[in-house]
Amino acid sequence: xxxxxxxxxxxxxxxxxxxxxxxxxxxxxxxxxxxxxxxxxxxxxxxxxxxxxxxxxxxxxxxxxxxxxxxxxxxxxxxxxxxxxxxxxxxxxxxxxxxxxxxxxxxxxxxxxxxxxxxxxxxxxxxxxxxxxxxxxxxxxxxxxxxxxxxxxxxxxxxxxxxxxxxxxxxxxxxxxxxxxxxxxxxxxxxxxxxxx
Numbered sequence: 001x002x003x004x005x006x007x008x009x010x011x012x013x014x015x016x017x018x019x020x021x022x023x024x025x026x027x028x029x030x031x032x033x034x035x036x037x038x039x040x041x042x043x044x045x046x047x048x049x050x051x052x053x054x055x056x057x058x059x060x061x062x063x064x065x066x067x068x069x070x071x072x073x074x075x076x077x078x079x080x081x082x083x084x085x086x087x088x089x090x091x092x093x094x095x096x097x098x099x100x101x102x103x104x105x106x107x108x109x110x111x112x113x114x115x116x117x118x119x120x121x122x123x124x125x126x127x128x129x130x131x132x133x134x135x136x137x138x139x140x141x142x143x144x145x146x147x148x149x150x151x152x153x154x155x156x157x158x159x160x161x162x163x164x165x166x167x168x169x170x171x172x173x174x175x176x177x178x179x180x181x182x183x184x185x186x187x188x189x190x191x192x193x194x195x196x197x
Contacts (some may be wrong), residue, residue: 041129118138
């Protein structure tokens with residue numbers, strides 16, 4: 001009886017059953033810099049996957065649909081078929097690789113900040129690639145566990161940026177071991193040049 005779903009009365013107000021908005025991963029404190037999402041699209045329109053201009057339009061469209069700020073894009077068509085490309089966004093990047101012969105496309109979405117929603121990119125591309133199904137995987141990237149972490153896009157949007165403490169192992173200089181190695185390499189080169197036959 002306790003596990004049964006509550007059935008609304010026929011005269012119940014629709015406002016009573018309003019669904020709560022799901023929390024965004026960046027709502028509240030975070031201990032990581034960004035999210036990397038991989039989405040695989042299966043049974044896509046094969047001719048479309050070999051059209052460089054159209055694939056670029058779709059990836060830019062997906063970025064804009066998810067409220068990302070597009071900075072630049074670069075795409076390349078392979079011979080005899082296949083397209084690879086990247087759209088750089090202020091919040092990081094979207095990248096795509098297509099296999100027209102298999103009707104398959106693989107997309108990577110890396111975002112930081114609370115604005116861009118990779119699920120919007122997935123839905124947009126699934127629809128426009130005529131994909132029969134897609135698989136979504138999400139990973140946290142840059143897990144630093146620092147207090148007061150913030151993301152560059154937040155500052156860009158006018159929200160005051162919180163000062164970030166430097167991680168204890170990052171002093172802002174090159175380690176002494178690396179410097180010593182570089183000096184010894186230079187000495188080795190100079191002594192080789194001045195060596196007598």
